[in-house]
Amino acid sequence: MPRFVDVALPIPLDRAFTYGLGELEACVGARVLVPFSGQKLMGIVVRVHDEAPVADDPSKPIEIKRVEQVLDDEALLSDELMELGRWIAAYYCAPLGETLRGMVPLMAEVKRHFVYRIGERGRAVLYEGAAKGSSLRSKLSADDQNREYAALNYLEAGDAVKAATIRSATGANKALLDGMVKKKWLVREAVAESRDARRVEMVAVLRDSQGLGIREQGLGGEGSGPRVQGPGPRAQGSEGDSVAVRGIEPEPEVPDAGHPDGAGAGENVDRVSGLEFRVSGLGPVSEGPVGQTPDGQIPAELSVAARRLPKLNENQLAVMAELAGCGGRELVRELRVRLERAGVPESTLGTLVKRGLVRLEEVAQSFSVSGLGAHGRRFAHEHRLNEAQTAALATIVAAMDKGGFAPHLLFGVTGSGKTAVYIAAIQQALDRGRSALLLVPEIGLTPGTAMHMVAAFGGEVALLHSQLTPDKRAEQWHRIRRGEARVVIGTRSAVFSPLTNLGLILVDEEHDGAYKQEETPRYHGRDVAVMRAKLAGCAVVLGSATPSLESWHNAERGRYARIDMLERVSNRPMPAVELVDMREEFRATGQEQIFSRKLLEETQATLDRGEQAIILLNRRGYSFVVMCRKCGEKMECENCAISLTYHKGQGSGIREQGLEGDVAPPGSRLECHYCGFKVGVPKACPHCTSEHLYFLGAGSQQGEERLAGLFPGARIGRMDRDTVRTRGDMERLLERLHSGEINLLVGTQMIAKGHDIHGVTFVGVVGADFALGLPDFRSAERVFQLLTQVSGRAGRGDLPGKVLVQTYQPAHYVHEFSQRHDFVGFAAREMYFRRAMKYPPLSVLANVLVQGETLEEVLGWSARIGRWLERKKFPGVRVLGPAPAPISRIKRIYRYHLLLKAEQRSRLGVLLKEFVPWLEAEEIPRRNVVVDVDAVHLM
Ligand SMILES: Nc1ncnc2c1ncn2[C@@H]1O[C@H](COP(=O)(O)OP(=O)(O)OP(=O)(O)O)[C@@H](O)[C@H]1O
Numbered sequence: 013m014p015r016f017v018d019v020a021l022p023i024p025l026d027r028a029f030t031y032g033l034g035e036l037e038a039c040v041g042a043r044v045l046v047p048f049s050g051q052k053l054m055g056i057v058v059r060v061h062d063e064a065p066v067a068d069d070p071s072k073p074i075e076i077k078r079v080e081q082v083l084d085d086e087a088l089l090s091d092e093l094m095e096l097g098r099w100i101a102a103y104y105c106a107p108l109g110e111t112l113r114g115m116v117p118l119m120a121e122v123k124r125h126f127v128y129r130i131g132e133r134g135r136a137v138l139y140e141g142a143a144k145g146s147s148l149r150s151k152l153s154a155d156d157q158n159r160e161y162a163a164l165n166y167l168e169a170g171d172a173v174k175a176a177t178i179r180s181a182t183g184a185n186k187a188l189l190d191g192m193v194k195k196k197w198l199v200r201e202a203v204a205e206s207r208d209a210r211r212v213e214m215v216a217v218l219r220d221s222q223g224l225g226i227r228e229q230g231l232g233g234e235g236s237g238p239r240v241q242g243p244g245p246r247a248q249g250s251e252g253d254s255v256a257v258r259g260i261e262p263e264p265e266v267p268d269a270g271h272p273d274g275a276g277a278g279e280n281v282d283r284v285s286g287l288e289f290r291v292s293g294l295g296p297v298s299e300g301p302v303g304q305t306p307d308g309q310i311p312a313e314l315s316v317a318a319r320r321l322p323k324l325n326e327n328q329l330a331v332m333a334e335l336a337g338c339g340g341r342e343l344v345r346e347l348r349v350r351l352e353r354a355g356v357p358e359s360t361l362g363t364l365v366k367r368g369l370v371r372l373e374e375v376a377q378s379f380s381v382s383g384l385g386a387h388g389r390r391f392a393h394e395h396r397l398n399e400a401q402t403a404a405l406a407t408i409v410a411a412m413d414k415g416g417f418a419p420h421l422l423f424g425v426t427g428s429g430k431t432a433v434y435i436a437a438i439q440q441a442l443d444r445g446r447s448a449l450l451l452v453p454e455i456g457l458t459p460g461t462a463m464h465m466v467a468a469f470g471g472e473v474a475l476l477h478s479q480l481t482p483d484k485r486a487e488q489w490h491r492i493r494r495g496e497a498r499v500v501i502g503t504r505s506a507v508f509s510p511l512t513n514l515g516l517i518l519v520d521e522e523h524d525g526a527y528k529q530e531e532t533p534r535y536h537g538r539d540v541a542v543m544r545a546k547l548a549g550c551a552v553v554l555g556s557a558t559p560s561l562e563s564w565h566n567a568e569r570g571r572y573a574r575i576d577m578l579e580r581v582s583n584r585p586m587p588a589v590e591l592v593d594m595r596e597e598f599r600a601t602g603q604e605q606i607f608s609r610k611l612l613e614e615t616q617a618t619l620d621r622g623e624q625a626i627i628l629l630n631r632r633g634y635s636f637v638v639m640c641r642k643c644g645e646k647m648e649c650e651n652c653a654i655s656l657t658y659h660k661g662q663g664s665g666i667r668e669q670g671l672e673g674d675v676a677p678p679g680s681r682l683e684c685h686y687c688g689f690k691v692g693v694p695k696a697c698p699h700c701t702s703e704h705l706y707f708l709g710a711g712s713q714q715g716e717e718r719l720a721g722l723f724p725g726a727r728i729g730r731m732d733r734d735t736v737r738t739r740g741d742m743e744r745l746l747e748r749l750h751s752g753e754i755n756l757l758v759g760t761q762m763i764a765k766g767h768d769i770h771g772v773t774f775v776g777v778v779g780a781d782f783a784l785g786l787p788d789f790r791s792a793e794r795v796f797q798l799l800t801q802v803s804g805r806a807g808r809g810d811l812p813g814k815v816l817v818q819t820y821q822p823a824h825y826v827h828e829f830s831q832r833h834d835f836v837g838f839a840a841r842e843m844y845f846r847r848a849m850k851y852p853p854l855s856v857l858a859n860v861l862v863q864g865e866t867l868e869e870v871l872g873w874s875a876r877i878g879r880w881l882e883r884k885k886f887p888g889v890r891v892l893g894p895a896p897a898p899i900s901r902i903k904r905i906y907r908y909h910l911l912l913k914a915e916q917r918s919r920l921g922v923l924l925k926e927f928v929p930w931l932e933a934e935e936i937p938r939r940n941v942v943v944d945v946d947a948v949h950l951m
């Protein structure tokens with residue numbers, strides 16, 4: 013028996029620690045509790061071995077500490093994920109323990125109790141036992157054997173149950189249960205002890221992944237013929253019994269049942285009688301490349317192998333149908349109301365839970381499952397994939413079928429219908445018995461994509477977003493690991509989901525900076541996704557209308573296969589983009605205005621036509637600079653080297669004529685957007701006591717106020733981080749846009765994110781090229797992305813769109829290319845600049861950020877690092893700096909940085925390998941020196 017384990021601990025040290033095991037057993041990838049400098053820490057076993065550590069000084073033998081507790085019987089992190097963790101730690105120069113900690117969201121589980129679930133082997137035993145009687149070879153007494161069977165029976169439905177509950181129901185005590193865990197009949201899991209009952213409610217979930225073969229066919233579809241988008245039945249369960257199930261088909265035009273005057277009793281009953289299980293024989297699942305059928309349909313995708321068909325009475329069918337009709341899950345509270353109206357007894361739900369057809373889950377109340385019904389119906393209108401989509405899908409499916417690592421860049425213009433391709437591709441992965449992962453930059457900002465997925469895959473989706481509580485996150489994690497959720501949608505850390513048998517990884521809006529983690533480990537979710545696909549040996553698709561130059565470069569070098577979708581769906585044209593030269597505008601009007609005459613005209617015309625307009629003002633707040641007219645000083649944050657932003661209060665007393673020297677309305681404040689620091693608006697300049705304060709630069713709040721004055725009849729909405737704080741806020745705002753309740757939307761770059769609002773025909777852009785002046789080599793790329801993405805919101809419905817961009821730099825090449833929707837041209841031009849300046853992707857870059865509480869120590873450390881690098885002269889690496897970071901102080905922390913530019917990654921690797929030990933030897937604290945490999949944000 014191995015005697016030692018090496019444990020990676022969540023501390024900023026780049027090594028593992030050896031502990032003795034004693035009588036305990038542990039495997040690589042399991043969590044353990046160990047003593048560490050006076051405290052108890054949870055770490056992950058990275059090696060199990062027999063090599064006693066040798067002391068440097070033999071006269072002082074090392075005292076080996078013991079592992080206190082092993083928390084997992086099996087590896088929590090699979091070999092694949094452990095390997096990924098090691099790669100991240102090495103590539104991003106991060107301590108392994110801190111890296112692994114971020115990969116398992118279960119650190120909150122220590123003081124928890126255990127629950128038991130039936131395992132695969134337990135099921136086999138149960139069925140065999142039923143057929144042949146109990147095993148004679150067991151050492152247990154006949155009574156204990158009976159208790160074991162009773163426990164298996166009790167757990168058969170698959171739910172997780174506490175030991176105490178099992179004992180009272182079956183007499184099996186904890187020792188007996190743990191014996192069963194050892195035999196792998198049962199699985200043991202740690203879960204949270206207590207829940208805050210007020211914040212949690214129950215959701216009923218259709219258990220379709222359990223081989224029951226029941227799927228809703230579509231929400232409002234016609235119900236026949238193969239369809240590509242939307243929920244379709246798929247292969248599940250064992251292959252043995254070939255039975256195809258066409259599933260439950262709710263009738264098309266059922267009104268949103270959640271609506272008070274919606275589904276009455278009659279309608280629900282109608283829906284019940286409309287149910288049908290059609291069973292037919294079936295051919296093999298999907299042979300041959302998809303997309304080669306003449307009509308562009310996916311062949312054989314309706315093939316479903318189901319293990320057994322449950323017999324249900326009418327009431328039970330009603331509940332199943334109701335659940336299927338709202339995407340496979342619904343709040344129990346809501347469901348009850350509707351079932352009561354339909355005259356279905358309350359106990360029916362309980363019966364279905366007992367029969368294992370429906371599962372109850374707890375959700376935090378903030379998770380708005382309710383409303384999915386309405387969303388589901390809106391999303392449900394399905395499209396037959398067009399030629400480009402079909403070809404894209406065929407390429408992805410071919411890669412999946414060929415097997416092995418296959419990276420792709422899906423370059424699809426805005427409105428080309430990438431989401432439908434994602435859904436179809438995920439479906440194909442599931443049909444092949446494999447799992448799929450979809451990464452999105454931020455679920456809260458684009459709830460649409462997630463809703464589409466939930467509508468399409470119902471209970472098989474695990475949604476991992478930032479608003480999950482640690483408990484919820486842990487629960488989702490277990491669900492995924494058990495294979496109950498084979499489709500994971502989430503933000504960057506979802507790339508660590510414990511999915512097995514991955515078939516496909518999709519990264520939507522792969523250019524988005526939100527994929528970059530700005531704390532240790534500073535990984536890039538997109539690049540980790542590619543690595544995960546490599547380790548899993550599966551296909552990966554990075555999708556965007558404005559790919560990052562990194563991915564574009566990889567495609568040009570042939571590392572990624574490129575898939576193009578160059579046209580919008582349904583022959584919709586790209587919007588016409590026009591520039592307004594704001595210097596001309598000033599000359600003509602003699603006034604500095606936020607909005608040009610042309611922009612106001614176009615907005616008015618759009619509203620007059622009954623269409624919707626969007627106006628981008630990419631700064632939040634009212635004014636983003638407050639300056640003294642007399643001494644010229646700007647109001648800065650106490651903690652950061654950043655101008656304070658003026659946020660206007662909502663109190664009365666708003667003056668129409670500017671704000672100069674005036675008291676701001678009640679509730680007004682100056683705010684730092686980096687640290688959150690707030691102060692009241694001073695009556696006089698703190699530097700020179702002059703009363704002439706000057707408010708410059710219009711943010712979205714001012715934009716809204718001005719537009720309200722200019723268009724009194726407009727129904728205005730604002731979308732920025734002040735008005736949208738939660739996913740719920742965003743969902744409500746989008747709902748009001750979809751319904752047309754809002755016809756003029758003003759906001760920051762949030763409005764540019766993948767929203768698909770069909771009524772928008774005009775987009776106005778104010779001050780977006782301001783960012784061209786930022787000291788970051790990616791500034792042109794970012795402005796191009798923003799212009800293209802925001803333009804992409806126009807003309808997504810039946811009417812064509814128009815875009816007006818106000819600029820002070822009309823000659824900049826960003827405008828030239830974005831006006832023509834020419835990403836390829838832009839990329840070529842930008843690549844030329846990157847090559848000349850040796851910037852990524854034509855070099856490898858790491859940002860070494862030195863930070864500390866006093867300027868002296870920061871200067872001292874960065875100077876020493878600079879001198880060391882100069883002395884070492886690492887070949888193939890250029891060092892820029894040390895210099896103050898563009899934002900030289902944030903949250904009272906001083907910041908200096910050095911940029912390392914290497915011709916090849918291996919050259920940078922050589923440097924970094926020596927750098928970290930050198931820091932340690934020099935006693936420069938690790939947490940004060942951040943090494944940001946492939947840095948995205950250089951400010
Ligand atoms: N084959 C199709 N025929 C008609 N409409 C389609 C088809 N496929 C998708 N659509 C619709 O086209 C619209 C745009 O699709 P989607 O939102 O997926 O675009 P996208 O490529 O993700 O764009 P963006 O990059 O701007 O987010 C949606 O309203 C979608 O329902």
Ligand SMILES: [Zn+2]
Pocket residue numbers: 649650651652654684685686687688689903
């Ligand atoms: Zn600040």
